[in-house]
Amino acid sequence: MSGLVGQGVARVDGRAKVTGAARYAADNEVAGVLHGFLVMSTIARGEVVEIDTGAALAHPGVVAVYTHADMPRLKLPDFPFNRRFIPMQDTRVHHHGQPVAYVLAQTLEQAQEAANLVKVRYRAEHPVARMADVLDEAFLPEKFRNRPNEAARGDAAAALEQAEVRIDQTYSSPMQHHNPIEPHTTTAVWEDGTLILYESTQGVVFARNAVAFAFGKGRESVRVISPYLGGGFGAKGPTYPHTLLTAAAAQLAGRPVKLVLSRAQMYTSNGHRAEYRHHLRLGATRQGMLTAIVDTSTAQVTRVEENIYNGSDSTLRLYACPNVHVRQLGVRLDLPTSSYMRSPETTAHFGLETAMDELSYELGIDPVELRIRNHTEVDQQSETGQAYAGKQLLECYRAAAEAFGWARRSPRPGVTRDGDEYVGWGMATETHTYGVIPSQVHLAIGPDGRATLRAATQEIGTGTYTVLTQVVAEGLGMPLGHVTTLLGDTAYPEASLSAGSSTMPSVAGPAADAARRARDAVIALAVADPRSPLLGVPAEEVVTENGHLFARGDRDRRDTYRNVVTRHGSAVEVTGRQDNTAGHSFGAVFLEVRIQPRLGRLRVTRVVTAHDLGRVLNRRTARGQVIGGVTWGIGFALMEHTMVDPNTARVVNPNLSTYLVPVCADTPSVEALFVDRSEPDGKLLGVRGFGETPGTGVPAAIGNAIYHAIGRRLRDVPFTPDKLL
Amino acid sequence: MRAFGYTVAGSPAEAVRIAASTPESTFVAGGTDLLNLMRDGAEAHDHLVDVNRLGIDGVAVDSRRLRVGGSARMRQVAEHPRVRREFPVLSEALLASASPQVRNMASIGGNLLQRTRCGYFRDAASACNKRVPGSGCPAITGHNRGHAILGGGDHCIATHPSDLAVALIALDATVHLLGPGGERAVPIADFYLLPGSTPDRETVMRPGELITWVDVPRTALAGRSRYLKLRDRATFEFAVVSVAAALRTSGRVVQDVRLAFGGVGTRPWRDTQVEAALRGRPLTGQAIAEAGRLLVRDAEPYEGNRFKVELVQRALVSILSDLGGLR
Ligand SMILES: Cc1cc2nc3c(=O)[nH]c(=O)nc-3n(C[C@H](O)[C@H](O)[C@H](O)COP(=O)(O)OP(=O)(O)OC[C@H]3O[C@@H](n4cnc5c(N)ncnc54)[C@H](O)[C@@H]3O)c2cc1C
Numbered sequence A: 001m002s003g004l005v006g007q008g009v010a011r012v013d014g015r016a017k018v019t020g021a022a023r024y025a026a027d028n029e030v031a032g033v034l035h036g037f038l039v040m041s042t043i044a045r046g047e048v049v050e051i052d053t054g055a056a057l058a059h060p061g062v063v064a065v066y067t068h069a070d071m072p073r074l075k076l077p078d079f080p081f082n083r084r085f086i087p088m089q090d091t092r093v094h095h096h097g098q099p100v101a102y103v104l105a106q107t108l109e110q111a112q113e114a115a116n117l118v119k120v121r122y123r124a125e126h127p128v129a130r131m132a133d134v135l136d137e138a139f140l141p142e143k144f145r146n147r148p149n150e151a152a153r154g155d156a157a158a159a160l161e162q163a164e165v166r167i168d169q170t171y172s173s174p175m176q177h178h179n180p181i182e183p184h185t186t187t188a189v190w191e192d193g194t195l196i197l198y199e200s201t202q203g204v205v206f207a208r209n210a211v212a213f214a215f216g217k218g219r220e221s222v223r224v225i226s227p228y229l230g231g232g233f234g235a236k237g238p239t240y241p242h243t244l245l246t247a248a249a250a251q252l253a254g255r256p257v258k259l260v261l262s263r264a265q266m267y268t269s270n271g272h273r274a275e276y277r278h279h280l281r282l283g284a285t286r287q288g289m290l291t292a293i294v295d296t297s298t299a300q301v302t303r304v305e306e307n308i309y310n311g312s313d314s315t316l317r318l319y320a321c322p323n324v325h326v327r328q329l330g331v332r333l334d335l336p337t338s339s340y341m342r343s344p345e346t347t348a349h350f351g352l353e354t355a356m357d358e359l360s361y362e363l364g365i366d367p368v369e370l371r372i373r374n375h376t377e378v379d380q381q382s383e384t385g386q387a388y389a390g391k392q393l394l395e396c397y398r399a400a401a402e403a404f405g406w407a408r409r410s411p412r413p414g415v416t417r418d419g420d421e422y423v424g425w426g427m428a429t430e431t432h433t434y435g436v437i438p439s440q441v442h443l444a445i446g447p448d449g450r451a452t453l454r455a456a457t458q459e460i461g462t463g464t465y466t467v468l469t470q471v472v473a474e475g476l477g478m479p480l481g482h483v484t485t486l487l488g489d490t491a492y493p494e495a496s497l498s499a500g501s502s503t504m505p506s507v508a509g510p511a512a513d514a515a516r517r518a519r520d521a522v523i524a525l526a527v528a529d530p531r532s533p534l535l536g537v538p539a540e541e542v543v544t545e546n547g548h549l550f551a552r553g554d555r556d557r558r559d560t561y562r563n564v565v566t567r568h569g570s571a572v573e574v575t576g577r578q579d580n581t582a583g584h585s586f587g588a589v590f591l592e593v594r595i596q597p598r599l600g601r602l603r604v605t606r607v608v609t610a611h612d613l614g615r616v617l618n619r620r621t622a623r624g625q626v627i628g629g630v631t632w633g634i635g636f637a638l639m640e641h642t643m644v645d646p647n648t649a650r651v652v653n654p655n656l657s658t659y660l661v662p663v664c665a666d667t668p669s670v671e672a673l674f675v676d677r678s679e680p681d682g683k684l685l686g687v688r689g690f691g692e693t694p695g696t697g698v699p700a701a702i703g704n705a706i707y708h709a710i711g712r713r714l715r716d717v718p719f720t721p722d723k724l725l
Numbered sequence B: 001m002r003a004f005g006y007t008v009a010g011s012p013a014e015a016v017r018i019a020a021s022t023p024e025s026t027f028v029a030g031g032t033d034l035l036n037l038m039r040d041g042a043e044a045h046d047h048l049v050d051v052n053r054l055g056i057d058g059v060a061v062d063s064r065r066l067r068v069g070g071s072a073r074m075r076q077v078a079e080h081p082r083v084r085r086e087f088p089v090l091s092e093a094l095l096a097s098a099s100p101q102v103r104n105m106a107s108i109g110g111n112l113l114q115r116t117r118c119g120y121f122r123d124a125a126s127a128c129n130k131r132v133p134g135s136g137c138p139a140i141t142g143h144n145r146g147h148a149i150l151g152g153g154d155h156c157i158a159t160h161p162s163d164l165a166v167a168l169i170a171l172d173a174t175v176h177l178l179g180p181g182g183e184r185a186v187p188i189a190d191f192y193l194l195p196g197s198t199p200d201r202e203t204v205m206r207p208g209e210l211i212t213w214v215d216v217p218r219t220a221l222a223g224r225s226r227y228l229k230l231r232d233r234a235t236f237e238f239a240v241v242s243v244a245a246a247l248r249t250s251g252r253v254v255q256d257v258r259l260a261f262g263g264v265g266t267r268p269w270r271d272t273q274v275e276a277a278l279r280g281r282p283l284t285g286q287a288i289a290e291a292g293r294l295l296v297r298d299a300e301p302y303e304g305n306r307f308k309v310e311l312v313q314r315a316l317v318s319i320l321s322d323l324g325g326l327r
C-alpha cells in the first residue's frame, strides 16, 4: 500500500479551480439557451391580483413572461423539497421575494430589465415579521423527518427543583444566511421527454428525485449534473422552487433555459438559519455533576411550514445527565421557510456551552474540568446504554488545553490587561452529529491501466475529489495521477448528499470497497493468465504498488495493471458498497480575545482546536475544514445578522456589503490538532463525519472569553461593538 | 438595469459639454458605486460620461496646499508620501475605506458623491424619501443601526458614508467644480446639505457639474491629524462611528482644533461650537468630556443607533487623548 490515505495531498482539482478550467453549473454553454430571471413578490402576505406583462414583453429580446396562469401544475414533492407550496401555482403570496413571474429573454441583461417592467398588483395583508411580537403563540410542531420536537429522559422538572445549583438563562441568535459565493443556478434542457439539469446542488440524487416527482416522471427520465459547487453550506441541500420553475419554463418555451439567482434573491429563495431563542435551565450538584437540563427553544417557522432545523442534539447527548427535557417550539412568521445551515446544531450548542461556562463560574470549577466531570462514554439517549466506540473527546480537551497554555489562565474576569486591551480566554466543546446515506460507487480500470471512480455525490468544496482519489489509489496500489474521480452526475451510482457531514462516512467506505474488489479482480486475472509473469502465484501473495503487481516473495515476478487489463481485452469494472452508521464527532476549541471595551473593539487573536474525527484521511483538507468552521464561528459570534424590516417583512440587507461575514483581518491563524485514531465502528477506513463539527463551539468560546476579559456575560449574538461598551 | 450609452471624454470641458447635451446622463469614474446603484435600481441613467481621462488625476503638494484631482484614485492619494506625512488624517481615512481592490478603482470625486448605504435606499422595492421623494422613510421605524443621530428629521436619517469627506472637512478643504455655468469653488463644510424635506438633494452641486479638484490648505494643524474609525468588522466596512481630528497645543493649552465625525450625522458632521469649547483651554479629560456632551446636545437617537450617542463621545476622548498625549 502506498500510504496515501492520511497524507496532506494537495487538491487534485486545485489547478482546474484556480485556472477556471473547472466548469461550474452556470459555465455550461448550451446551444439555443434562453436566460431566465425571476420576478419576486414585493409583499409578504396576500394575493396576486393582476400581472401586467405588456411592457416586459415589449422589451427587446424578451421571448416570454410566464405567470401562475401559464405554469404547468406540478406535484408538491416531499423533503428534500422543504417548502409546502410551489410558487406560481396559484395567486397566494407567502413571503417577500417569492417568485410571481418568470421572464425569458435572449440575454441575461434583457431578462433582468424586463423583470423590472413586469407590473404586479397585489391584495396585501399585514405580515408578522418579528418573533418578539408573537412569542406567546409558540407551539410544539409535528415531527419533522421522523424527528420529534420533544424528547425527555428522567424527570427534569423535579431534578431541577431539587438541584443544589441552577442556571436559568435565555440565549438567542438572529436570522442568518448561508451566503455561498456561487449563486444558485439551474440550466434545464428537455430532450425527447427527458430532462437534463445543470445544477449547483449538494445532492444530485435528491434533486433528481424531487424534480421527477414534481413533473410526474420516472427518475430515469431526469438527469442532474453538478460536478463542482462554489460553496453550499446547506443552502443547496434541499431542492428549491427555482429549479422546478426553470424546468417548467424550459418545457413551456420548448428551449433550454438558464437561471442564475441574484444575490438578493438568494436571501428569500434558499432557506436560512431561523431566528432562535433558547431558554435553558441547568441543575447541578456542588461538585458540578449535571442533574437536570430543561431546554425550551423557539425558532421561526412559517404559516405553511413548521420544520425545525436547528436540533438540540448537543443538549440531549453531549454530557452525562439523567434528567433532560427538550422542547423545540415554533413561531409562525410571514417569512420564507428556514433550512439547514452550516452546522445547524450550533444554534442550540451556543446556549449549552455558554450555560456551562456560567455554571463553572457559579461553582468555581474550571470550565474544562467541569466538562470532564460531565463527560460520557455512552450515548445518553440510547435505552440500552450504547457506548460510543473510541470517543476521544477527553484527549481533545487535554491536547488543545496544553497547546493553548490553558493552565496559565487565572479564572478571574476582567483582570488580564495588555496596554489598553483586556485579554480573555474562553473554551467550549465542539460536537455535531453526522449522517450516513447508503452509497455506491463504480470503479473501472481500463486497458490504459488507469482507474476511474464514479459516484453521484458532490464536491462541495471540501475536497471530495481529492480524498476519494487518495482512497482508491491507495486501495489499488496505483499512483494518485492514475486515478480519476468523477462526481456530481445522476448517471453514476447513487451516493451521499454533501450535507449533514455525511459524505466521507458514506462514500469513503464504498470507494475503499470498490478498490479492494477491483484489485482482487485484476490479481485474479493476472495469476490465471498464461502470459503473465504472475501465473500461478497465489492471489494473496500478490502485492500492488505504484501501478505494478508483484509476487511478494519474488519481486522480479511483476506485471502492471495496464498489461493485465490490456490482455484481458476490456475494462475491469466493479461496484463498491459499504454501509456505515451515523454518529458524532467531537473536539474542543480554546481561544483568546482582546477587547477595548471603551470603544467596543474586539479581536479574536488566537485559536487552538483539537478534534476527534476518527481516522484523518487528508490532513490538509481536514485542516481546511477547521479553518472554515472557525471563520464561520467568528461570523456567527460577532457579525452575521439578516435584518428583516418589522413592518414589511422584507430583508433589508440582502447583499455581502451589508450582511457582514468575517474578512481575513477578523480571522487569526488557527492551530488545528487532530486525535487521529480510527473509529472502530467506521467501517473499512475508520472515518467519521466531520464537516460540521469544527466551529460549533466557537460562538460560545468567544462569549466565554469576553466574560473572562471584561466580566460581562453576553447571551445574544451577534456580539457587536455596542454590546461591549 | 436599463441599457445605457457610454462616452469617454477627453477633457473636463468636453465632459461637461457632453453631459449638458445628453439627457439623463451622469459621470462615471471607477463605477464602484454607480454601477451597483444602477443594478439595484436605486438610480437609472441613459448615458454615462467616463471621466477617467480628463487629466484631472494628479496629486500635488506645494507650499500652500495639497491639490487632488477629481479622478485621482483613492489609493494614489492614500499612499502619497507627502499626504501620509503632512495630511495623515486623509491617508488614514482612505486606508480605512473599502478594500485595496476598490481603492485601486475608485476616484476621489466618486468617493465624495457616493450614496448612502441605507438598505432601504438601495432596495428599489422599498419606500424611501431619498430615492422616491414622498414615499416615506422606513428606516425610522425599521432598521436604523447604521443611521444618523444628528441632523436627521422625519424625512431621512441616512448617514453619508464617505470617510474621506469627514477627513476633508476637518482640514477645511475646498471642492472645485466645473459646470455649464463655469467654474466655482465650494468650501467642503458647505458642500453637503442636511436632508430637511428634500433628502434626494445631498450636495450643492448643480446639474452637470464636475468635481475637478479638491484643495486642502497646508497647515501645521494638518500635520497633526488623525482618523479613528470604529466598525462592525476589522476591515472592508463602513464606519459605525468615526472621528477626524487635528490638534495643535502649546503646553497643554489647545491652540487650534478641528473635529469632524462620520457615522453619526446625515452629512459628514462638523460642529464648530464643539471646537470652540476646546480652543484656548487646557486639554483635560474634563474638557474633552464637555466637548463631547456638547456634540450630542441635539442628538435624536432611534432604537437601533442609541449607542452611538455614547460611542461617539468615547471616540472623541480616545482620539484627542492620543493626539494630545494624554496617555
Ligand atoms: C464593498 C465596498 C466597500 C466600501 N467601503 C467604503 C468605506 O469604508 N469608506 C468609504 O468612504 N467608501 C467606501 N466605499 C465606497 C467607495 O469609496 C466608493 O464606491 C468610491 O469611492 C466611488 O468612486 P468611483 O470612482 O468608483 O465612483 P463612481 O461609482 O464612478 O461614481 C459615483 C458617483 O460620483 C459621480 N462622479 C464620479 N466622479 C465624478 C466627478 N469627478 N465629478 C462629478 N461627479 C462624479 C458619479 O456620477 C456617481 O454619481 C466602499 C465601496 C464598496 C463597493
Ligand code: SF4
Binding pocket: B116, B118, B119, B120, B121, B127, B128, B129, B130, B131, B136, B137, B138, B139, B140, B147, B155, B156, B157, B158, B199
Ligand atoms: S433613511 Fe433616508 S435613505 Fe434611508 S430609507 Fe429613510 S429616506 Fe431613504
